[in-house]
Every structure is written in C-alpha cells, then in structure tokens.
Amino acid sequence: MAEPMKIRAQLSGDLLAIKVLIGHIMETGQRKDPRTGQLIPAHFIKHLSVGLNGKTVIAAQWGGAISKDPFLGLKVKGAKAGDKVSVHWEDSKGEKSSAEATVG
Numbered sequence: 001m002a003e004p005m006k007i008r009a010q011l012s013g014d015l016l017a018i019k020v021l022i023g024h025i026m027e028t029g030q031r032k033d034p035r036t037g038q039l040i041p042a043h044f045i046k047h048l049s050v051g052l053n054g055k056t057v058i059a060a061q062w063g064g065a066i067s068k069d070p071f072l073g074l075k076v077k078g079a080k081a082g083d084k085v086s087v088h089w090e091d092s093k094g095e096k097s098s099a100e101a102t103v104g
Contacts, residue, residue: 007101016079020072028064048089
C-alpha cells in the first residue's frame, strides 16, 4: 500500500506554489541486500502528474535515479482560492496513489 502524500498549495497573488512530498521507497534495482547478497528488485515511481481543477499542469516520467521519498515543487500562474490541486502517480510494480488539496 502506498504511503500518503503531503501537498501544500500556497497562493501569492495569482501565483500558486505547489509542494508535494511523496512517501515512496524508490528502489533502483541495483542495490544488494546485505544479508542475502541478492539484488533488491526495482520499485520506483514511473509516471507522475499534477493537475489544477482537472487540467494537467505537469506530467513526468521518472526512473530509479530519483531519491527515496521524493519532493516536487512547482509554480503555476492563474490560480485562485478554492481551486483543487491533484497529484497522481504509478510505480514500476503497478501501485498507484492520488491525493488532492484545496488552495486556501
């Protein structure tokens, strides 16, 4: 099960600063288990999207080079109080997670 995401959406005029902290292991598939010596299987976020009121503002394809518990920050123009920010991701094992926040 995916860990929850933390989303902060802070408005300054019509500029919205979106900050997202994603709880995910982000395993590259290149590390070995120190007990067994076996490679730890890859497990990382492959696809991520951020939307504002149902319209995608960023879509990204990530790989194993992204660190554990990744942080994403971006700014969007034209936002207002009450708008909905949504974040969706899918990882290399098919797990998915979504979260939503309201601009305050």
